[in-house]
Structure formats: C-alpha cells, structure tokens
Amino acid sequence: MKRLYCWLGIIALLISAQTWAQQNISGSLSGTLGPGTYLVDGDCQVSAGQSLIIVPGTTFLHTGHFTWNIYGSLHAVGTSSSPIVFTHQSPNMLNKWAGIRFQQGASSSSVLIWCQFLWSQNGGSPYSEGGAIYSDHVAITIRNCIIDYCHASDGGGIYLDDADNSIIDSCTITNCFANSGGGIQINGSNVYIANCAIGNNSSTST
C-alpha cells in the first residue's frame, strides 16, 4: 500500500508539472516559441515586419474558435519525431479552432514544415475560406504536414487565393470537408502540389 501511495504522489507531481508547463498565449507574437504546450485563449497575430519562429515539439491547444493572422513571417518547422501541433483543447466536430491566415502583404518566406493542423474550421463570420490554412496573395511553403478533420465553406483544408508560387509537398490532407474544395481549393494561383496524399475529403455543393 505504501508503494501505491508513493506512485500516486509521483503521478500527482507529474500532473502538476504538466499544468505548470502550459502557458496561455494570445495577441501579438514574435520571437521564438516552444518547445512545450501552449493554451491559446484568444486570436494571435504576427504583425507586419515581425517574425515568429516555432520550434519542434510545440503544441498549441486552442480553447476556442481562435485565428492566427500572419502579417509578417511565420517559421513553424518541426521534425518527423517532434512535430508542431495546432489543435483544439477538446477537439470534436463542435469544438474547433479557426486556422492560420496569411494575410495580403505577409512575408513569402513563411514556412510550415512537419506541422499538424487538426480540428479547425471556418465557415461564416468572420472567415469562410480555408479550414486550416488560408493565404491571400502570399506564397507559402507547406511540407510534411498533416491536415485532418478541418472544414470551411470553401477549401476545407487549405484555400490559396492568388498565392502564386506556393508549394504543398509531402503533405497528408484527409477527412476535411467544405461546400467546394473539400481538401484544397486554389483560386487563381500557380502552385506546385507534389507527393501528397489527399483522401477522404468531401465537397457538399460541387
């Protein structure tokens, strides 16, 4: 019995440490984030001229329907064994965060590599396109990423709007849905899509 209490004590300490390690973030971000787990409790943004670097092994748990607006530069580069994860704190079909949006004028040096975008949605106010990733006239590079269970009015996983020279390489885009463009919707963009697995996505109006 004494040994059991000892184990319970250790488990309690571990839970406590885990809680301590989580920081709340929102608002304007720059510099370097991670590794570790962050609770996102509001919209985030990277301002014009600013850069945000996210390191491997970083997880963002969104507590609500919050968006990342990128006006500057975002470098989210994980590794195969330590990806960067964006998801909802309690993910299901009702609880979703609101994706990452590269707004017109943002840096075309932004990259998302070995990232996972899970359980996000846009489908009405304030945004309707791009469940996980939206780019408005910004060339972005997305490699080795997983996009799963995301949805939007258009472009359930990704929506590229005149985002010429964007690259989507070695990504898995699955289980997303939208009115049009269940997995990816590309509007007027000259993009390169290679080595991707795009499956089990659905469009409900085309």
Added chain:
Amino acid sequence: MIFESNIIYANSATTKGAGIYLVNAQAALSRNTVVANHQPTTVSISRGAGIYADPVNGATAAGENNIVYFNQAYANSQFYGNVGFNYSCVATSMAGTGNITTNPQFVNYLYYNYQLQSSSPCIDTGDPTSPPDPDSTRADMGAIYFPQEYQQGIPRPVDDLIAIRSGNDIHLSWSAVTQDTSGAPISVDYYRIYRSNNPWFNPAAQYLIDSTTATSFSDPILDYHYFYQVTAVYINE
C-alpha cells in the same frame, strides 16, 4: 499549376471533381494516382469524379504517367472536360499516345493500398522520355513506382500489407514472402514493422517499432495517423 506524384483517393463530391476540380486553370499532371473518388451515380449532372476540367471557362488538364481509375459518377466517371494525357492508365478510353485502359492492379485499393502488383501493366509503361524510376528502369505510371532491384538473397517486398482498425488496435497482416527479388525461393527469418506519420517515409531505424516471425501484427492506436511499412529479413549465413 503542377500536380506531381500525388495520391488523390476516396474523396467525395455531389456533382463535379471529387478528386480534382479545375475551374479556369491549366494543370500539368504527372505520376499521379487518382483513384476511388466518388459522386452520386443517380444524379444526372454528376460527372468527372476523378478529374473535372470545367469546359465553360477553359480549364485544362494535361500530362503523363498518371493512373485514373475506380472513380465513380453518373457519367464520365474518370474525367470530364478538356483532359488529355499520354502514357497513362485511365479506366475509360482517352485519346493520346501510350494510354491503356487495363486494370492497374493495385495491391488492394479497397484498403487504400495503391502500390502496384508485380504483374501490373503500369510498370515500365510510362513515358519513355520521362526521368527513370529510382531503380533506373523506365518510368511507371502512377505515384508509387514498383521497385525492380532484382538481387539474389534479398527478399521481395511485402506488397499486400493490409491495415484494419480493430478496437483500440491497428491490425496489420500480409502474405509470407517466399521469393527473393530474382524469383528464387527463400525462407525469410522475420519481418520488421515500421511506423511513421509521414506517408513517404523510408523504413529506417528510427521508425522501427517491432519485429515478428508471424505475418500479422497489432499496434495500439496512439494518434490520428499512421503509415506502416513491413520488410522481410533474410539472414544469409
């Protein structure tokens, strides 16, 4: 717009382009596998479940070395609009050079395994002017080439791996490997099971999760996505 070496599978739509829907776009496609995308078969405007290049606004799709098969719609299930390939495998006849309509012989398309069987007509029938496959042979059709590095003592690839969710486990099964890559009989010692969340991973040490002498394996579910590879090991002593 360029599509290269993608697997576009099992997507659904109500009337158009469940796999690829092109509107006012010119797309170049090479080495893609567009398979098992589906739309209603009872709605008369349901067309182009594999590829829909909207003819109203001049969308086109062209290229080579693609497989477009097992897509399902009311009509024109594989493609609709201005779609023209060469050296491709398309279930319905398509004008062009080197195209075939015969079954591509995936290992098991019902279980999302779109590797080619050794008897596939898509092996070495791609565009002869395309860059060769990694095994230095003529280009295959589709996103996954069939390796042909024939050598004695090296087991053939495990090419019928099936993964089925069973409760809280993923249950893997495959057929025993009984030949080496030259076709000679071989008795393999065991199998290595690799797992990654990247569909294109190479079976390297960091992805090795276990070994077994059996032809099945169960793996507990830990995450949303798994991709597995199984290799046969023959210790020639």
